[in-house]
Amino acid sequence: MAAPKIVLFAGQRANDRDTPGPFPPAIEPAVRIAIRTKLESYGNLIGYASGQAGGDILFGEELLDLGGILHIHIPCERDDFISQYVAPAGQPWVDRFQRLCARAASVNVNCEERLLGDPTLIRFNNQVLQGMARLDAEARGTTAHLLLLWSPSAPAELGSPADFMDHWPEFDRLSIIDLDELSGADDAVPEPYTEAFAELSTSPRAIRAILFADIATYTNFRDDEIPLLFDLLSEAQQQVETLTRPPLLINTWGDAIHAAAETAHDLADYAAALSNAVAAIDPARYGLARSPRFRIALHAGPVFVGMHPMTGRSMIFGHHVNRAARIEPVAVPGEIFASQHFVALLRAEMDERLYEAAMTGVPYSPRYSVEYHGTVELPKQFGREAVYRLIDRHKSASPEELERPSVSEQSVPPSLHAVIRNDVAEIEPLASKVDEFCGMHGISPEVAHAVNLSLEELLTNTIHYGYSDKQEHMIEVGLTLQGSKLLVRISDDGEPYDPRQTPEPDLESDLDERQVGGLGVHLVRQLMDKIDYKRQKGRNQVVLTKSFAA
Structure with missing residues (x-):
């Protein structure tokens, strides 16, 4: 069809x-x-x-x-x-x-x-x-x-x-x-x-891209480390200023940042430059044991523009500024999250740049792609918001990768990205996101159910048996739609475990003679078409493949 x-x-x-x-x-x-x-x-x-x-x-x-x-x-x-x-x-x-x-x-x-x-x-x-x-x-x-x-x-x-x-x-x-x-x-x-x-047409409102960010790990720094942290951030800011167009306004208080730009692309550039610059600095140079991790949220909409009566500095205010502030707490530390409005404007701006480049003969490949994260409940009764993870293609791409066709010239497959804690209570909300993703892209409830069952078995196994300590760990889960195949990725920092090596369970002997375990992975083998595994950079990387009728 x-x-x-x-x-x-x-x-x-x-x-x-x-x-x-x-x-x-x-x-x-x-x-x-x-x-x-x-x-x-x-x-x-x-x-x-x-x-x-x-x-x-x-x-x-x-x-x-x-x-x-x-x-x-x-x-x-x-x-x-x-x-x-x-x-x-x-x-x-x-x-x-x-x-x-x-x-x-x-x-x-x-x-x-x-x-x-x-x-x-x-x-x-x-x-x-x-x-x-x-x-x-x-x-x-x-x-x-x-x-x-x-x-x-x-x-x-x-x-x-x-x-x-x-x-x-x-x-x-x-x-x-x-x-x-x-x-x-x-x-x-x-x-x-x-x-x-x-x-x-002389409106007090203007369309602005809006950023709210804070350091998610700020409370992990001791009071005597805060001046050192700010020195590190000062170096990062110097790098950002050489790479991007400055926002129209930027305000800070404590570890929080609020910025606004005329276009979504300009603000995405600023957010990516800030995140990359901080990650690239060795904290030991400043006497710190750890790097700060920013939690960044991007939104866009019409805002009122004016001057603050107390400070005389430019400011923006209105519903969309408040909404952007509510998106920031749901962002994952170390990631850039964006609202549907921001992603829509960014997509249109990148296509416009691509077209202008084609007309002028100037090479251009859109810098950003997005992964759908899910529809989340915002704090303080601000309702629900469809949020996306913004991916900077320049962050780790080689020159050859940057010369590949742009996202407007080749189809970027629909994706879902989620991060959960090593807590079985997190599996049910994840299943809701999987159901929503599958429903959005015409994937049958039967396939969604098979994926959720497989995720439940593998994630439960990792949470119960993959960690020898009692610390909090983060598990990444991703779905990617490629034609009539759905790829399901699980990444965790637990003990090395290749589910392909789990022996087939004994289904013939009497129950009291069977060896305990193995049924969960057996179920995954029955539900999925393929299981791949590798151990990479201290993490288990499992990829499940499920084919379905398009």
């Missing part, structure tokens, strides 16, 4: 009631036919769109009628969105919007703030839409296409279809439906940029 076509839609909003504009009610049938004609040429469909009255709703209705899957993203809470972008066109559009949401595979709210007439949130919603469509396409080994319902005579407002088109680099994957041509107004002159619109 061919991979589905990922279609991202941006469309002109229907005119408000009894108000002239580029999308009057009379041309709705022609717009519907034009959208359906485009969609029918694509085949198997997955669509991404907002839900404004007009083109968005027509696109969603036609895509679902053709058997497609629809993901809706809106920039604010549903009632606020309806009042500003659906209801002004009339109650029938509100009813259709509600029915569309009920039929959609997902309805995503990208800002839990009021719009306040601010188009900045619309632009951010468009950026997230674009990034999510690209991520979905990448996971399925295909590419995303933009379908635009555009009126050349409409003003190019912030967040408008014209603005969306300006931020879409691949014109070979862009299809346009000319609204003015459908309405017979193809000779219309674009509306001038008015002072009223200029006033509307």
Whole structure:
């Protein structure tokens, strides 16, 4: 079966009631036919769109009628969105919007703030839409296409279809439906940029990438070691300054860091440089027995920009700043975790850089890839968040590896990465992540159950028998989808143990004559297609392979 076509839609909003504009009610049938004609040429469909009255709703209705899957993203809470972008066109559009949401595979709210007439949130919603469509396409080994319902005579407002088109680099994957041509107004002159619109567009909010970090191992340092630790961090900061563009703002208190940048890529560069610089410094040079390990969280969204009344320094504030702060405690020490919003923006920015490089002949390979970590509960009742592990491909790559095709030129397989403690109570939450990952990627519940049973057997064995001390140990678990095979990796620092060497259990003798043990590994052999093992850098590395019907 061919991979589905990922279609991202941006469309002109229907005119408000009894108000002239580029999308009057009379041309709705022609717009519907034009959208359906485009969609029918694509085949198997997955669509991404907002839900404004007009083109968005027509696109969603036609895509679902053709058997497609629809993901809706809106920039604010549903009632606020309806009042500003659906209801002004009339109650029938509100009813259709509600029915569309009920039929959609997902309805995503990208800002839990009021719009306040601010188009900045619309632009951010468009950026997230674009990034999510690209991520979905990448996971399925295909590419995303933009379908635009555009009126050349409409003003190019912030967040408008014209603005969306300006931020879409691949014109070979862009299809346009000319609204003015459908309405017979193809000779219309674009509306001038008015002072009223200029006033509307001067927003106190701006889209920012946001970082929160702290030293997870800070409490392990004695008071007399803190000055030495700060000397080490000063050297790390000097290295960071030579490698990256400085954040727009950076604040610190104690071991905590808060930073913001204009783009996700700039902030990812800063986070990676900080993490790499600290890890590369020998702590013994500063009289320390251990290296600090940062826990770093990245997020993105519209924020309010201003000056702090007490310090006079620049600051950002708002819901997304608070949310970024809540993601940091769930990050794994030594890792960089990122929200879905951040990953979406980063994906779109890397593709834009890739396209510009192709046009100018400048070599470029995207620096970052991501692994889905899971949907986690955030502290302080901030709800749930899909988080990803950010992987710096430059960290340990050889020059030959960096010259390989970029993540946009080859499919990066969907992955799940988790770290658990040597505690059997951690196995059940891990199983939930495995079930969620398999469900997201169309892997049957039977395969997910087989994987979870195998993980339970091997992890329980490691936790009970792999450690001679009573200390806390970390066990890494990873899933990677490669076509019709699922690779399951387990890495632990326990006693050397190759499960392939476990003898087959005696299933023929009487129960009181059988040797104890071996049944768990026997079950894993029955459930999985292959077991591989190696001992590397003091860790057991087990890889299970499970094939399934695609």
